[in-house]
Amino acid sequence: MHKFFSYKRAALFFLCPFLSFFASGCQNTSTVQDENSAFRKFTHTLFCQEVSSDTLTLHYTLQQPQIYGIKNAPVTYGSFSSNTAEAMASSENLLHALEQFHPNSLNKENQLTYDILQKYFQTNNALAPYLLYQEPVNPTTGIQAQLPVLLCEYQFSNTKDVDIYLELLSKTPEYLQSLSEFEKAKSDAGLFMSHAVAEDVVAQCRSFLEMGDENYLYTTFQERLSHLPDISNAEKESYLSKNKLQVDTYVLPAFQNFADAISALKETGTNDKGLCFFPEGKAYYEALVAHNTGSSRSIKELQSLTKKQITQDISDLQKTAESFSKEGTTAASSDITSAAIEEALSDPAAIMNDLQTQCNTAFPEGPNVHHTIKYVPESLESYLSPAFYLIPAIDNNDDNVIYINRKQTMQGMELYTTLAHEGYPGHLYQTTYFAASNPDPVRSIINFGGYTEGWATYTEMMSFYMAPISKTQAALLQKNKSAVLGLYALADMGIHYDGWTLKDACKFFRNYGISNDNVVQDIYELILSDPGNYLRYYIGYLEFLELKRDCIQKDGENFSQKDFHKTILETGPAPFDVLKKQLGLTARAVFIIAL
Incomplete structure (x- = not known):
């Protein structure tokens, strides 16, 4: 599954701290209706601020952002920060803002959203101290691998989309520069990737740069333009020229500079084994697994x-x-x-x-x-x-x-x-x-x-x-x-x-x-x-088997697999403790069942 904006999912660390004040007056609300209304305003603000924080997230999340009150969002990829203290403060502010609400005063749907957000922010808090342990660059799911694909899958509904896309290409140098600076901060902290991984990342960038006229940022752009209605041949030719100019002027040099930056740092890696060989690597891995799997x-x-x-x-x-x-x-x-x-x-x-x-x-x-x-x-x-x-x-x-x-x-x-x-x-x-x-x-x-x-x-x-x-x-x-x-x-x-x-x-x-x-x-x-x-795949799979086992034990002959799946699906993406609560479960499974 491609959730194309997951590459910049910095665990909602960098939302503005004002959110902590948005809910600060909610604790004295006089009615349940007021509490629910305030909570939905809070989540709406959270949603709008997050999806409009970068253009790729906005484009892949909403087809009509104006319906959600999002207008004239800045054209940007966002940026990377290596400020751990800021990450921790922002994460704590989000949890504090959420906990100003009284979950018992919320309706069933809002209570569920509250529970899910609370668990999510708590796991973010656990990850926040290890900001520099996080690695946005790797050969399989790293930004240097995902970003070109994100761009070539950016579909156009109208010419405004094309204009925004072309402007976004011009932001590539500053974005990859911020990523290079983040990697330099990791290096300074003794947390840079291994030499072998760095070599793979550089090779991947070089491969992208050496594609020449067959680069898919050229070829797919023409295909995407062809799906636009009511666009003249002259406009198409103009856009094709602009796209080539933007790719040649901004995107390719940005990738070249990024590859050079990683190459210059590749000898600074201090660990070519697992995370536990870093000073706090074991604690980081525990927090990472909890966040990635949703398992407690x-x-x-x-x-x-x-x-x-x-x-x-x-x-x-x-x-x-x-x-x-x-x-x-x-x-x-x-x-x-x-x-x-x-x-x-x-x-x-x-x-x-x-x-x-x-x-x-x-x-x-x-x-x-x-x-x-x-x-x-x-x-x-x-x-x-x-x-x-x-x-x-x-x-x-x-x-x-x-x-x-x-x-x-x-x-x-x-x-x-x-x-x-x-x-x-x-x-x-x-x-x-x-x-x-x-x-x-x-x-x-x-x-x-x-x-x-x-x-x-x-x-x-x-x-x-x-x-x-x-x-x-x-x-x-x-x-x-x-x-x-x-x-x-x-x-x-x-x-x-x-x-x-x-x-x-x-x-x-x-x-x-x-x-x-x-x-x-x-x-x-x-x-x-x-x-x-x-572990996202396998532990998630095992947790679903465990939930099923518990429900079979609880319901006996009345167990319905279809009803079990219905509750899981209606709850939607959530930590497994929340799913357990939705299923009316309390005990953990103690043996494994067959499918």
Whole structure:
């Protein structure tokens, strides 16, 4: 899933402190109606201030910002600050402003929003002291990787959009300069990235710079212009010339300067291992994982939970394989390889239709929205995921697009389950279902990766059993996928919390049959460059399994999987403690259930 403004999500640290005074008079409100009205004004102000703080966030969040009272927002990318004290003060001010309200005086919807914001701000507070530990630059999800894609996916509805976009390009040098200064502050504090990661980042920038006339900021601009109605050929030619001038004058030199800045700092990295080798790295990792996953469990508890699930998956995998063998079914004769099945698993549109139909059994009916399957432009294939869902603006959730990257050559069950993750019953379904409930707009700007990626992973696992293959084959594939993700999650925690070296990682994976040290080195370096990323997916997935287990235990024979999913979907992205409260749960799960 691409939530394209997540790159600048500095945990809402840098909102103006005046918000703390906005709610200061609310504590003496005389009526419940006044309290609810004041709270919605507070969240509206918070929403408008955040989405208008940079042009990319505004563009990707709202199609018609004027309806929300946002007019003439400045054209800017925003900037990076290395002032830890300011980050801590801003974060504390937000929590203080929120806590001026009395949650018991709020209606049910506002109470839920209050609970979610409170948890979010609390995890932000825990992260704030470690501002310089945060890394906005890495080879997979770093700004140098995302920004060009953000720009080339910037769609135009009218010529005003084009004018704003072209003006934004001129702001690229100052934005990347602020990022360079942030990285210099990290270096001065002894917290700069490793030499290897810095080399990868510089190489990525060089690759972007060496694209020449095939650079996708040229090629996609022409395509985006072609969708504008009532624009003359002369206007198109003028815009094409302006775009080339802006890219050549501002964007490319800015990336060159940024690459030079990182290259100059690459020898200053003091740590080529996990976060725990930094002075306060272990504490930072704890705060980061809590923020990324939405789970209140400690790292040790998460490790224990992960090990239990891996053990269960491997046990189930062995039993299923034995059953598969006893049935006398071989890979050559199984229906997974039949021509009819392969054909059914090769057409993305047909797969999406099948998944949408299959969802009706275990999931509540979602809104009737339009979706389109598109293919990533050839010029972008090397830079994008195998598939992704492009989240629509919150005021136009009928326009849903899933992109497929043909360079990745996905097919069969891999394509089927990937489309389940990105489409139904994954991201597209969850996003549009929640949007149809008309939630407080502020809910759209707070990111709970554990919920969103956990839900998509949880439903991806369920999709194995929706596919046109036998249940035995589905179980083999699903248990294997779950176990592998679990190994990656354990490695993430082992590397960044327990201090695993590459040698330790090789030994760990070898115990599970992964003996190619080059493969393990790639995994190790990927985890090093993006701490906690795998936990969003895997821990979120496990937390949903735990919630289901608790509900089964609570409701017994009255448990309804569809009702369980309905409550999760209606609540929307939230920390898992809040979801537990919405489900009427109090106790944690103590054993693992099957899907």
